[in-house]
Amino acid sequence: MNQARQTNPSAPIAPIALITGGSRGLGRNAIEHLARAGTDIILTYHSNRAEAEAAVAAVQAEGRRAAALQLDVGDSTTFAAFAANVKSVLADWQRTQFDYLVNNAGIGMHSLIEETTEEQFDELMRIHLKAPYFLTQKLLPLIADGGRILNVSSGLARFALPGYSAYGAMKGGVEVLTRYMAKELGARHISVNTLAPGAIATDFSGGVLRDNPQVNAMVASFTALGRAGVPDDIGGVVAALLAPGTKWINAQRIEASGGMLI
Numbered sequence: 001m002n003q004a005r006q007t008n009p010s011a012p013i014a015p016i017a018l019i020t021g022g023s024r025g026l027g028r029n030a031i032e033h034l035a036r037a038g039t040d041i042i043l044t045y046h047s048n049r050a051e052a053e054a055a056v057a058a059v060q061a062e063g064r065r066a067a068a069l070q071l072d073v074g075d076s077t078t079f080a081a082f083a084a085n086v087k088s089v090l091a092d093w094q095r096t097q098f099d100y101l102v103n104n105a106g107i108g109m110h111s112l113i114e115e116t117t118e119e120q121f122d123e124l125m126r127i128h129l130k131a132p133y134f135l136t137q138k139l140l141p142l143i144a145d146g147g148r149i150l151n152v153s154s155g156l157a158r159f160a161l162p163g164y165s166a167y168g169a170m171k172g173g174v175e176v177l178t179r180y181m182a183k184e185l186g187a188r189h190i191s192v193n194t195l196a197p198g199a200i201a202t203d204f205s206g207g208v209l210r211d212n213p214q215v216n217a218m219v220a221s222f223t224a225l226g227r228a229g230v231p232d233d234i235g236g237v238v239a240a241l242l243a244p245g246t247k248w249i250n251a252q253r254i255e256a257s258g259g260m261l262i
Contacts, residue, residue: 014064016098017242018042018086018139020073020131021105023052025202026152029235030102031055035062037239042089042098044071044082044105065093073105073131074123079138086142097144100242103132103174104152110163121166128170133177146189148242151178153196153253159261171196175253182251191250193241198257200229224259233258 017034021027022043028051031041041059045052045068052068059066067089071082090096106128109120132151143149153175156168175194182192199219201210209215209228219228237256240246 014038014040015100015242016040016042016090016093016095017100017102018044018098019102019104020044020071020135021046022102023048023055023068026197026200026231026234027102027104028055028058029231030104030238031066032058032062033235033239034100034242035059035064035066037243038064039100039239039242040065040093042067042069042086044069044073046070046072046105067092071105073135074126076126076130076134079135082135083138083142086139090142097142097147099144099147100150101136101139101143101147102150102152102238102242103136105131106152109167111166112163113165116166124166124170128167129173129177132174136181140185143190146247148247149178149181149185149190149192150238150241151175151181151192151194153178153194155196155198155255155257155260157196158255178253179251186250191247193249193251194253195234195237195241196253196255196257197234198223198229198255198260200231200234202231219260222261223257224262227258229256229258 017039019027019031022031023045031043035041041064043055056066056068069085072078090098109124111120136149151174153171156164157171157175178192178194185192199209209219216228220226234256
C-alpha cells in the first residue's frame with residue numbers, strides 16, 4: 001500500500017505530510033487538500049484497510065505519492081515500531097525525513113461527568129493527549145528542521161457543552177502541549193500550532209451531526225455563518241496552515257468553527 005506513480009526526478013522535492021487518522025473524516029479531507037497542493041502523504045489508519053487503500057488511491061489520483069500505515073494511537077507501546085515503519089517508507093522515497101506532522105486521529109465520547117467511567121476517561125487520555133505527546137516524541141528525529149506540527153483540538157476546549165467534559169479537557173491539554181512544543185522545538189525552526197474545528201458533519205460520534213436534522217439545525221442556529229461545518233471547511237485550513245506563506249504562525253490556536261458560540 002506504499003507506492004504511488006513515479007514523479008519527475010527533475011521536479012522540485014515535494015514536502016511530505018504524516019497525518020494520523022488520515023483514512024476517514026477530517027483526516028481524509030485534509031490529505032486530499034494537501035495532495036492537490038503538491039504534498040506527498042503518509043497516513044495512518046486504525047483497522048479499516050479498505051478505507052486506507054481508497055485514501056491512498058485518492059492521493060495518487062492527484063499525482064502524489066502515498067503510503068498507509070496501521071497505527072493504534074491508543075497504544076503507545078507500538079510507537080517505536082511505527083516510527084521504524086515511517087523511516088522505511090521514507091527510504092523507499094529516497095528521503096530520510098518528512099516535513100509536516102498532523103496529530104489528527106481521535107474518537108468522540110458524550111457522557112456527563114456523573115456518568116463518565118475511569119475507563120472512558122483513560123481511553124480519551126491515551127488517544128487525545130498521550131498519543132500526540134509520545135508519538136511526536138518518537139517521530140522528532142524524522143521531522144525535518146523547519147518543518148511543521150499541527151495538533152488537532154476542538155471548539156469544545158473553548159466553549160462548554162454538557163457531556164463533553166472529558167473530551168474537552170483532553171483537547172485543552174493538547175492546546176497547552178502545543179505551546180510547549182513550539183517553545184522547545186523553536187531551535188529547530190519547527191513551528192507548532194493547534195487547529196480547533198467546530199462542529200463538523202462527519203461520521204464522528206456516530207454521525208449525529210451529519211445524520212440528525214434537529215442537531216444540525218441547532219448547531220446552525222448558534223453559528224455566526226448560519227450552518228454546521230462540513231469536512232471541506234477543515235481540509236482547506238489544514239493545507240493553508242502548512243503552506244509556505246504561513247510558516248511564521250507559531251504557538252497559536254486557530255479555530256475553524258464558522259463563529260460558533262461567539
